[in-house]
Amino acid sequence: MTSQAAAVLDAPQLGTTMRALVKESAAPGAAIQDVPIPEPGPGEILVRVLAASVCGTDVHIERWDPWAQDNFGPPPMTFGHEMAGIVVARGPGATRIALGELVAAETHWVDWTCYQCRTGRAHVCQHMRILGVHVPGSFAQYVVLPEVNAWVSEGLEPEIAALQEPLGNAVFSAFVEEVAGQTAVVTGCGPIGLMSIGVLKMAGARAVYATDINPERLAMAEKMGADLVLDARDDVVGRLRAETDGNGVDIVLEMSGSSAALHQGLAAVTNGGRVSLLGTHAVPATIDLSKEVIFKGLRIYGITGRRLWDTWYRTTALLEEGLDISPIITHRLPLAEYAKAFDLVASGHAGKIVLLPQVEA
Amino acid sequence: MTSQAAAVLDAPQLGTTMRALVKESAAPGAAIQDVPIPEPGPGEILVRVLAASVCGTDVHIERWDPWAQDNFGPPPMTFGHEMAGIVVARGPGATRIALGELVAAETHWVDWTCYQCRTGRAHVCQHMRILGVHVPGSFAQYVVLPEVNAWVSEGLEPEIAALQEPLGNAVFSAFVEEVAGQTAVVTGCGPIGLMSIGVLKMAGARAVYATDINPERLAMAEKMGADLVLDARDDVVGRLRAETDGNGVDIVLEMSGSSAALHQGLAAVTNGGRVSLLGTHAVPATIDLSKEVIFKGLRIYGITGRRLWDTWYRTTALLEEGLDISPIITHRLPLAEYAKAFDLVASGHAGKIVLLPQVEA
Amino acid sequence: MTSQAAAVLDAPQLGTTMRALVKESAAPGAAIQDVPIPEPGPGEILVRVLAASVCGTDVHIERWDPWAQDNFGPPPMTFGHEMAGIVVARGPGATRIALGELVAAETHWVDWTCYQCRTGRAHVCQHMRILGVHVPGSFAQYVVLPEVNAWVSEGLEPEIAALQEPLGNAVFSAFVEEVAGQTAVVTGCGPIGLMSIGVLKMAGARAVYATDINPERLAMAEKMGADLVLDARDDVVGRLRAETDGNGVDIVLEMSGSSAALHQGLAAVTNGGRVSLLGTHAVPATIDLSKEVIFKGLRIYGITGRRLWDTWYRTTALLEEGLDISPIITHRLPLAEYAKAFDLVASGHAGKIVLLPQVEA
């Protein structure tokens, strides 16, 4: 932190090294290491990370599954991407956000110049890089962000601010079309599915149904306001038809990445209804397109990331209006307990887990 | 009621005449008269009116203002159009709705064959006729409706069922674009403005502001959930800018028909925002189009009626979800007290007034 | 034809029987039979069929494939549905369309009362019946249509008027979103694919690419205005990327029902682009949803039928503007030569074939 061009907050407190959770090599595992505190370059800021929540992607990286092998790194590199923290230094030209502000990260670094970025679709930029996947991540005491990727989150609790990133996935999935006065089913009650229940309710959905095979998650779905929760192994389609005067539901948010759930959603949606696909599928799905999609006249939306910045504005607005996503946070752990966190996520016995890089283990 | 083709509910109770509020001649005034109970023709139903709420239009007809002179009748004819009641007889071919059902009226009789009706815009049919304006209305013990215009309203209180028609105006105005996570101002807190406040809140508006010059109406606006109510004679624009970080509001619902309110709305809306115009203007408005509309890149929607039947589905859904519009009903009166009702509406010292044709004065 | 209520054109010429192509039993085959001329009931019209074009569906019915076994009939019943002809008689209440008018058929009989029909989505009515599949069809000298299903086609050649029905499929597929100034690929150059090329060009597409494995069809694609035709067995994706500055195409119209073509389309479309699925798939498709749909942020539209009546208005308008679909008509045959027609369609050595029921073999 020697650049004279960079403004620095409470410089004396910044040492030269920090704790970070590093993917050390192209193999399963990860480790807490002392690494140099990064320095913000032109247009970048340095953020002291107060909350870093765990995404399923992080577990894939730690486990080193095929997706991680194809996409991460290269190691050694810090990972983690859902985060919020305080701006403590600014590189040259980074003047929009004041030192001391609480910010969260839009985790997708986009190029702003490709066809997609120049036509309102930066979330599918052709040259996307992702925090904690392609560039050093936020499971660390400090992280560098492009200032343009920092979302000022004044007034939010850091752990809630960090969750705006996955909450934005839920908001984007729900708001690709209108919600008010419509029925919806959320298939898959992981954290994003759970948050989308709250989003749908706040946006005036007529009824929100939720499915999963995990009773703990279904219990959380009820806490988030689901009108009815269903075990996905039961006759979900029949029940949803019955609940909707035989019409089927207007909206499907597929949040599980499970083929079985997808087929239930396609069967349960009303003719001419709409389906958002967010849950990523580890294996290809086999779909009877004529029957399940074409003759029903469906609209299917592939959802990735969040709109920059429409979704962020709407997401923050919902939190201001009173959307309470805190029920889905089941664990808050020091960064050093990352292994426990990942095991909990993998087990399905957790909602959202927030790691705290500033807290000693 | 002698047609053999018509099914009749509790026929013994149906006499041959009924009480109705009749516009007798092309002059101010109206009178309760005994008139023949109408008979439903092919595709029509006869409805026993349980609740008939008063619209500003009804006062115009009673007062015989220029609009009424140009549009009503011809007299003598019963007027009134916001209504709910029980189906008591069905003409030939009217088989969809059972005897005994509670129905409300879509008050616009459309031809279903013009360019508008055949392209999803029946609410602006080229050959529109309106209940109680062009055909005999519902300020009466019984009214005939085309079955296609009857909206089954099972489970609602009749007075709430009757209010679905103006509530539909509010829903249509609000839902021409998305609402969730956006700020909105409602200019004009007559009954439809008041209902639109509840609609916006239920649909997840970030904040709903309301303006009027009548303190009684502003008090009702607060009951309907407005986050902030403003006297329209104060610095509304400055205050709304301040409330929205200087951006202006995303959504304007102009419900007053006042030029002054319109200009406030156009000044308060954010660049690229949207404005719904529902309040009818008695005199032309003078608008600086370049400054107020073009350079701001606004979208302005002229709103009349309700979408058949998208709006009705959404309207009913909001009521099912718990939208409570009962606070705006300030008076419930026997039909015979129509003069008192009209005076109250004209005075501004009333919210919605429901006339009860089955109740003896 | 004895109903006194029905108006009749040139009654003397109407005999009591007519030639019709009848599916006689639940087995492959069909036969020309003399059957009674049907009588139009209330709201129905009788049409003298001047042109009846052959759809792939007709071949499925004749061949009695599994789809036909599940959906047709029951036999014996006349089939055929793409048609145009002259109104020669009207049942009671059918007064909108004059005797002598040329009409084409919207082939989907919808109930007008279900959730879909009442919310602008009649093309996916829950109780759809289809001309020539569920009710007697138009491979006959006369056919009865509900008057509401007849589209007045004044000024068109009967064979072109008959083709408005499949042309409407093409128009609907193309116009679910804007076209002007965008690049598009049509995968599959059967008759609807070919027509969609003309539609896209007329609507200002920047470039239209077309793929097929049949050189005769690719030659017709060029006649319809395709800027570039590609053998689907070549490197379609690479070529389309190269043609679009590496971005991929904006619009995919999947008209083949082939999984291979679908995958090419999903690979060739630009991130955030849109895909219309119209070609029906005989077998389920296996799709890598994460890679092919979700991470690309695609919008996928299942297309069936045509919007009533938005699509018809636009379809007729394009023909008036000069859209020329006649190059795809490769054969005009008397009805009696149906077997030759079906063989030609099945062989792929034909574009559109028009059967002429009034022409003696």
Next chain:
Amino acid sequence: MTSQAAAVLDAPQLGTTMRALVKESAAPGAAIQDVPIPEPGPGEILVRVLAASVCGTDVHIERWDPWAQDNFGPPPMTFGHEMAGIVVARGPGATRIALGELVAAETHWVDWTCYQCRTGRAHVCQHMRILGVHVPGSFAQYVVLPEVNAWVSEGLEPEIAALQEPLGNAVFSAFVEEVAGQTAVVTGCGPIGLMSIGVLKMAGARAVYATDINPERLAMAEKMGADLVLDARDDVVGRLRAETDGNGVDIVLEMSGSSAALHQGLAAVTNGGRVSLLGTHAVPATIDLSKEVIFKGLRIYGITGRRLWDTWYRTTALLEEGLDISPIITHRLPLAEYAKAFDLVASGHAGKIVLLPQVEA
């Protein structure tokens, strides 16, 4: 041009001064002056101007009308904004566009950080500055542009490239909703109105009608492809109703800024149709909102500028497809003949005039 950080094309040819048309003081008039060649700062480029077309705004500035008095400058400052030219030098960080490329200017400098810029509405940025109005313009041999505002226009004639800016106004006005298969009227055949005729035709409009009171302009409207041109003093509304089966036109593009034309457009548009307002109004318009807008259920769009960059992509695409706007260029003059150019524009006896800064008078 001494910055070592800047790349420079053919540096020897760049002197230190250039000819420019300068608004010298806050009074009518302007003059050709020798002024220093500007130097591109960080993120900026220097462009040798090959074509600079004249906009009505330029005449307002020269004449020093009230709008100019309120908005321009301050003087002395070069004006002019529609331009195309060759990149001859790049400031630090401007690396996207190569030296020697032909570029046109998006003339609106936006801040990229306000609410509008961050939600896909940069064309109504809250802190807009305009080339030639708030910053030195392009009626000069050289002009500095932010690199982000330069649109690479390879393959276009410079004069056509310069016209992409106003053509973008036409494209944005036309494409706020779909065009294909719809009828449209353009009220006002100045250059943008004329270009919009070509745009509508290319996008598949069913018919394009054009009105003006200037026969020279109506003649150019026919050259641009209008199906019917009408003197605005005749019965435009009656004629347009007659042309559209009594329905009225689907689309109105109001390009005149005249109240009379606006009222004709509002009367001629079909119920539920849409109106784009682009022509700026020097005086407020008096509108009977109830009759002209609300009861017709219209959608009115205030149009300013162009979408960054959706409109530019579509605009370039239309030119590539063959849209020919050259018929509207009536004069090509050396920069020194600016006075003649402005007089011609003011007289109405010109289409578009292109000034040529590199050509000696």
